[in-house]
Amino acid sequence: MHDYKxxxxxxxxxxxxxxxxxxHLPTPKTAKxxxxxxxxxxxxxxALRVFRAGLKHSLVDAKWPxxxxxxxxxxxxxVVLMGAxxxxxxxxxxRIIRHLGKLKSVPRNAQLVLDIEKExxxxxxxxxxxxxxxxxxxxxxxxxxxxQMGGLSAPRFLRMVGKDxxxxxxxxxxALNAQKIVDKVPTSKRDQAIVQQVFNQxxxxxxxxxxxxxxxxxxxxxx
Numbered sequence: 001m002h003d004y005k006x007x008x009x010x011x012x013x014x015x016x017x018x019x020x021x022x023x024h025l026p027t028p029k030t031a032k033x034x035x036x037x038x039x040x041x042x043x044x045x046x047a048l049r050v051f052r053a054g055l056k057h058s059l060v061d062a063k064w065p066x067x068x069x070x071x072x073x074x075x076x077x078x079v080v081l082m083g084a085x086x087x088x089x090x091x092x093x094x095r096i097i098r099h100l101g102k103l104k105s106v107p108r109n110a111q112l113v114l115d116i117e118k119e120x121x122x123x124x125x126x127x128x129x130x131x132x133x134x135x136x137x138x139x140x141x142x143x144x145x146x147x148q149m150g151g152l153s154a155p156r157f158l159r160m161v162g163k164d165x166x167x168x169x170x171x172x173x174x175a176l177n178a179q180k181i182v183d184k185v186p187t188s189k190r191d192q193a194i195v196q197q198v199f200n201q202x203x204x205x206x207x208x209x210x211x212x213x214x215x216x217x218x219x220x221x222x223x
Contacts, residue, residue: 002179004205004213011216024219025212029162034128042123042161043113044074047106049157050148051097059097066095071106076117079110101148108147115145127163132210133200135165136192151187159211166199166214175217 015021047067051060070090072078087107091098113123120126130138139154149157158165166172168186176182176195186192202213 004202007202007213007216007220008206011219014219021216025215026159028164028209028211031128034161034163035122035124037124037161039076039113039117039123040074042127043076043079043106043110044068044071045160046109046113046146046149046157047071047074049153049160050102050105050109051099053148053151053153055097063096066093070096074106074110076110076113079107080114082107105147109149112146127158127161130163132164133203134196135163135210136186136189136196138163138165139192140189164209164211166195166210166217168195169218171218171222172214174221178221 011021012018015024044067048060048064051067068074070093071082087100087103090096090103091100116123116126120129127138135155135158138158142154142157143150146154152167152169155165155167159167168176173182173185176186176198177184179198181198182191182195184191186195199210199213202208203210206213208216
């Protein structure tokens with residue numbers, strides 16, 4: 001496995017300067033910023049991620065103001081009470097994306113948000129306090145306790161809200177494969193632990209957040 005120095009030099013050569021490289025890298029939110037986000041916004045983003053999966057993002061995003069309206073601005077206390085009849089009515093609403101499985105996920109994930117809020121004070125506290133050197137553990141938690149949060153949905157949701165994470169996109173996996181780290185998308189706990197360890201090493205060598213290392217890795221394969 002190459003060390004961080006190789007990754008940094010490759011990206012500097014590609015972009016021509018440190019300044020140009022930095023302009024292409026994401027910045028995660030601080031713990032304080034994550035804690036300041038309301039539970040309704042976390043639920044809205046979780047639902048947005050679920051609906052975006054497998055669909056054109058721009059199509060979903062264009063309809064999102066209507067989703068906000070029909071789901072009570074994603075107030076978890078209200079959404080959790082939406083029963084089968086209510087969801088059946090939403091299936092008749094042509095203004096939204098009528099996918100029963102995805103619609104059902106919203107009240108189920110509202111329950112998750114409320115359960116976490118009860119235990120941690122807010123969903124934001126829970127997300128903020130989770131250690132990034134075990135970010136794959138948070139993916140696994142969300143996949144297990146959330147609804148339709150498996151695959152890349154948990155890491156993509158975390159990236160959307162600003163929590164520091166890497167995302168095993170095709171480019172990142174191709175780069176990890178080139179480094180002989182993993183040869184496929186890390187779906188098993190074992191493979192996720194291996195990839196986490198590599199990112200932790202690069203983070204300790206560079207002081208960079210995981211999201212920047214993830215982007216830099218992708219830059220080594222996509223042109």
